[in-house]
Amino acid sequence: MERYPHIYGSDGRIHACIAELGIVLTHESGFHQMDVRGDMFGLLAAHPLRPLVTLHHLEITEPIFPNRTALSALDHLLQAYNIDPHRIFQQTVCYDRWFSWTISISWGYAIQVHGRHVFLPDAIRKPATYIPWKKGGENQLYNHDTAEHHPDPCRRPVVFYMDSASSGRNGIKSVYKIMTMENCTFDSTSPRKLEEIRVFSHKLEVDIKQLQAPRRHCCDVLRDSSAKVMELAIRECKEEEFIRMP
Template identity: 55%
Template sequence: MQHLKNPTKTQSLISFILVCSSFGVVYLLVSLLAVRTSRVVHVVHSSSSQDVAARTSLDHVVFGIASSMKSWPKRKEYTKLWWKPNQMRGCVFVESLSAEEEQGNNIGSSSLPPLCVSEDTSRFRYTYRGGSRSAIRVARVVAETVALNHSDVRWYVFGDDDTVFFPENLLKILSKYDHELWYYIGAHSESYEQNRFFGFGMAFGGAGFAISSSLAKVLAKVFDSCIERYPHLYGSDSRVYSCLTELGVGLTHEPGFHQVDMHGNMFGLLAAHPVTPLLSLHHMDYTDPIFPNMTRTQALGRLFEAASVDSQRMLQQTVCYDRWYSWTISVSWGYAVQVFPNHMFLPDALSVQQTFRQWKKGNPFAAAFTFNKKDPHPDPCKRPTIFHLDSLSSGEDVIISNYTRHYQNCSYDPASPRKLEAIKVVTNKLDFSIKQLQAPRRQCCDVLPPTASDLMEIAIRECKEDELIHMH
């Protein structure tokens, strides 16, 4: 037959096809292996990044605190509340040292950070009318803190001598972010007027802010040349913000930092904290003690007692409803419980009551704030009965916080909350994962069957998947 006359050519063609097929199979196997390997590498890298974040500790943070020899003797009492000796690193920067401090830097005060003398800033121009040249010195705390050359730093945190930090919560929030990337983390003021004047994109220095180590090192290199362009600015934080803006970095907003640009009773702000860990409080000298019948320092000490038991739950607001009496109960854990004598829609229960005064008097913007607020009810008989934290106890699985009555409304209705003398709140310790911090959800609570006529017991728990917090 004709097709059998050239067997050699036929065999060659078959061999060629087999070789090509073999190369194709090899190529396919190599490609699949490459894809699989890349996926494994990606997963390992992602896991490694999460592990690094999870391991972020106080050893990786350096604090730069701005102060002066005039204010430090009094305000160091605030710093004692949150500073952890032998665990924290950083300095309190002052313009000079007194004779006593010269002889022994914070001698006898192991509970305080060391004092550092700021560098001379007379070479820098300052043209803001009515302002203080110390704003330049305070701004340079950023560069001088980096110049301390601490090893293995991931984050630099800055604040004032009257900034009260909550270190455990601060670590938890910073763990959300990769310190090898450029991050500038903080919050704006509660006052609309302050933000309008200084900028909504700026982290207010009194509230405190954090800068990742990778960004801080670059900022320190260019800082002096940068602030020469801003002699007209008022504050130190404005200069830091301007220089970071020149580097192309914007603010990452974390609402747990609190500038507290307000006067008087800040109960309304603390009792309606956002669903995020409490990171800082500022301007304590300008506000009333946050607990009744205490000094400012004693009152803050009470708050830190609660923080030592369950720091992440501090001020977390939970709302539940008592069906029998038609009460609305708002728990600001570790601080206060409010019992409203009527059922309220949840958004109304979450609004900030304006118990405080505005920061400055003046134009209409001065009375505006950056959150939903409402005035206390004009009828005192319809205001909530308030219970403040009195004591805490914790076991292996359960934390019990007790609140005693401080303010009662004037209603004598049989269903009035005024008959209550105390409230007991039962919880488990709150330990947010990174995912929960990135997508937070408010927790739920239940009013438990009464064990005494003058005592209310409440249990806080995670909400079920499709559970709604609503009045009945």
């Protein structure tokens, strides 16, 4: 503290001390400094394939669930986290062959349903729902792959937020419901007709192999998505199975 009084914040001073020791840091993508403002949805809906470690600045950013306070939203997230902490925010993508939908699951948080098939590299990009930490830094570059967040909500994927999560003898069930109703026109093949998505999975036990070489899980549409409820199952991909657009 005496040598670096000009550095603002404890993290900057800790970095200076580590630099003096000659230690090289390894970036762990489960740490989230969250040096951005606004809606964290884009970052959390396309989380890296690593266990969640930290979330910073939640008192500055918008609540991670709509229609809640920051503290209430965090308590709500803990319902799923306490059931399956290693799977929280882990992104899984599957394709519905009946309606040509692309479904991106951020487990325990939210599901995005595109009304068309989207290539996997595009489905796992982070929607830029947030803004730079420093004011006037609109042209700031991020160290992750961002995607356009369309200004017209009717042209964005339909979002379903986690409503509940429970664990039983046959595995884990999490329920996601649509919480924002935009005034958009749609037909019988649009995902906007859905009101609820149910996801079935088993507890994710992360071992050394998974940490060294993480692999995205696969998911299946369990039945025809013709009603107001869609059911999905998350599972490990088979040895030579690919996640790809039909």
